[in-house]
Amino acid sequence: MEDTRVRFESLALPFMKSLYSAALRLTRQAEDASDVVQETYLRAYRTFANFQAGTNAKAWLFKIMYSVFVNQYHRKRREGESVELEQVEARFAAALATGPPSARQHLDNWGTAAHGPEVEEALQALPTEFRMVVLLIDVEEMSYEEAADALGCPVGTVRSRLSRARKMLFLGLKEYAEKLGYSESSKRSGA
Amino acid sequence: MNLDQPHYREELQDLLDARLTAEQAAEVQRHVAECPVCQSELESLRWVKRTVASQLPKQEVPAELRDQVLRKLNAADKAGRWSRTLEIISKPRVKLALAFALPLVALIILLPRFLHRGTDLPSQIAEAYQKYQQGQLPVELRTEDVREMESFFRRSGITFEARVFDLRMMRYSLIGGSVHQFDHRKSALFAYRGDRQETVVCQMYLGDPLELPKPQEQREHNGIRFHVYRQGQVTLVFWQEGHVMCVLASDIGSDDLIQLAFAKAMRV
Numbered sequence: 001m002e003d004t005r006v007r008f009e010s011l012a013l014p015f016m017k018s019l020y021s022a023a024l025r026l027t028r029q030a031e032d033a034s035d036v037v038q039e040t041y042l043r044a045y046r047t048f049a050n051f052q053a054g055t056n057a058k059a060w061l062f063k064i065m066y067s068v069f070v071n072q073y074h075r076k077r078r079e080g081e082s083v084e085l086e087q088v089e090a091r092f093a094a095a096l097a098t099g100p101p102s103a104r105q106h107l108d109n110w111g112t113a114a115h116g117p118e119v120e121e122a123l124q125a126l127p128t129e130f131r132m133v134v135l136l137i138d139v140e141e142m143s144y145e146e147a148a149d150a151l152g153c154p155v156g157t158v159r160s161r162l163s164r165a166r167k168m169l170f171l172g173l174k175e176y177a178e179k180l181g182y183s184e185s186s187k188r189s190g191a
Numbered sequence: 192m193n194l195d196q197p198h199y200r201e202e203l204q205d206l207l208d209a210r211l212t213a214e215q216a217a218e219v220q221r222h223v224a225e226c227p228v229c230q231s232e233l234e235s236l237r238w239v240k241r242t243v244a245s246q247l248p249k250q251e252v253p254a255e256l257r258d259q260v261l262r263k264l265n266a267a268d269k270a271g272r273w274s275r276t277l278e279i280i281s282k283p284r285v286k287l288a289l290a291f292a293l294p295l296v297a298l299i300i301l302l303p304r305f306l307h308r309g310t311d312l313p314s315q316i317a318e319a320y321q322k323y324q325q326g327q328l329p330v331e332l333r334t335e336d337v338r339e340m341e342s343f344f345r346r347s348g349i350t351f352e353a354r355v356f357d358l359r360m361m362r363y364s365l366i367g368g369s370v371h372q373f374d375h376r377k378s379a380l381f382a383y384r385g386d387r388q389e390t391v392v393c394q395m396y397l398g399d400p401l402e403l404p405k406p407q408e409q410r411e412h413n414g415i416r417f418h419v420y421r422q423g424q425v426t427l428v429f430w431q432e433g434h435v436m437c438v439l440a441s442d443i444g445s446d447d448l449i450q451l452a453f454a455k456a457m458r459v
Contacts, residue, residue: 005268016257021250034256041260045267096231116248123247137208138243144210163204166239173242 008048011057012041018058019065022135026069026128036073040065059146062136066150092167095174122172130165133158138166198226203233207240311404313429315373317422320392320440323382330367330382340368344379351435353379353395356455362386363451391441391451398436403429408445412453419449428452 019040023033043064044051051060123131129151136147137158144162148155199219205211206219223229322328332343337355344353347370355365368381371394378396385391400418406429408419418429424442428449431437437456441448 005264009264013257013260016260017250017252020252020256024250030253034253034259037256038259038263042263042267045264092232092235096228096235116246119242119246120248123243134243138240139247141244144208159201159204163201166204166236169239169243170235173239 004048005045008045012044012061015058015061016041018140019061022062022132022140023065023069025123025131025135026066027073028124032073036065036068039068039072043068056142056146058140059142059150062140062142063150063152066132067152088164088167088171091171095171118173118176122169122176125172126165126168130161130168133161134165134169137162198229198232199223203229204236207233207236312374312398312402313404313420313422313427316394316427316438316440317420317425319371319373319380319394320390320425320427323380323392324390324442328369328371328380330380331369333367335365337365340365340381343368344370349377349379351395351397353435354432354457355379355381356393358383358391358451358455361451361454363389363391385443389441389443391439391443391448394438394440395435397434400429400431400436410449410453413456414458415456417449417452417456419445421445430456432457 016037020033020037023036023040024030027033027036040061044061047064051057123134126134132151133147136142136150137144142150144155144158148158151158199222202211202215202219203223206216206223211219223233319328331347332340334340334343337357340355341353344355349370355368358365363383363385366382366384368379371378371380373396376396376398378394380392380394383391383393400416403418404420406418406420410417410419415430420427420429425440426442426445426448427438427440428451429436429438430452437452439448439452
């Protein structure tokens with residue numbers, strides 16, 4: 001048993017930071033995130049015999065973590081969200097239709113300034129399932145297939161959720177950029 | 192892409208995430224080079240992907256989380272060892288061996304108790320009461336203070352919690368107590384005097400109701416079962432509190448003694 005424990009710890013513990021970050025972005029509460037991570041490791045240890053050596057341990061752990069989160073913390077989707085999602089494509093297209101270069105201009109003018117809180121807030125504004133896809137693929141650099149396995153859905157669903165999530169993030173961050181007053185005029189004036 | 196849909200949609204994301212074959216990627220890139228709409232969308236998506244990957248704040252893991260996780264794994268190991276022990280003893284050969292060995296062990300432990308004088312527990316408790324009444328069982332500590340009595344028992348090698356009752360509301364004062372020996376075990380014995388000079392003796396010892404013979408009467412009160420015996424003029428009321436057996440012995444009326452027991456018994 002000691003050998004199993006040693007193998008498990010060396011394989012799984014290095015992912016604690018990633019798991020905690022994702023859990024925190026799902027639960028939005030540090031205490032809940034800690035509970036989710038602890039339960040994740042416990043379940044992973046208990047089912048370690050089912051883990052195939054050489055396969056993606058990170059994806060395996062995230063799959064368990066998401067299952068723990070869904071079973072214990074996930075609330076039902078708010079009413080009206082489906083309508084909002086259908087509007088995403090239209091709003092995104094409209095944002096780009098104001099003149100393709102200018103839609104990005106606000107964002108380009110952010111330059112290299114750090115806008116972590118705004119990005120975090122935009123991410124938190126996403127529905128849970130969409131937020132999770134962005135976390136797995138854009139933050140944790142998993143493949144679509146690994147993300148699909150972790151989320152328990154088809155690859156096609158991951159693909160479409162990611163597409164919408166990125167568009168929603170664009171719309172959210174574009175608003176921030178406009179609020180901050182970044183515009184073509186700022187760029188021209190050299191501000 | 193077709194004539195009805197002049198622009199790519201999710202193919203742009205596939206290109207961004209390197210999910211196209213070389214041939215497909217080349218076709219999409221050729222279109223993007225000539226289509227400002229698709230070019231704008233692709234660049235927007237690329238910007239979002241890059242921003243999320245680089246600008247999300249790094250989360251600090253709580254310092255105690257690793258220890259908490261390791262404690263959970265330790266608990267799982269412990270539970271696993273117990274589970275394996277149960278697995279071993281449930282094997283047929285082990286079961287057979289235990290089936291022969293356990294009764295023998297039980298006999299070795301319990302036989303001395305059965306051989307002692309041939310008298311049961313109620314008789315021994317009643318005998319102790321009679322001896323106390325006749326002055327043949329003096330108390331080691333004379334006190335009316337319940338806490339002092341409890342402290343005495345703790346100091347005197349009584350390994351269980353001897354909860355000395357305060358019966359002043361029922362008009363009984365504590366006289367004192369002793370560590371008593373009966374049936375190869377130690378008991379905490381303490382005596383009370385009523386305002387009409389009645390005597391009640393309480394004993395507490397480590398035991399189980401299964402050791403008792405069939406009672407003359409059984410009562411149940413507040414979820415506790417009371418076993419009532421009568422030996423001549425003496426009534427004995429036994430009940431269990433955790434691993435401790437409690438018994439009140441007296442020659443006051445049975446109902447009065449039973450009511451005292453009801454009042455003082457505690458469900459553990």
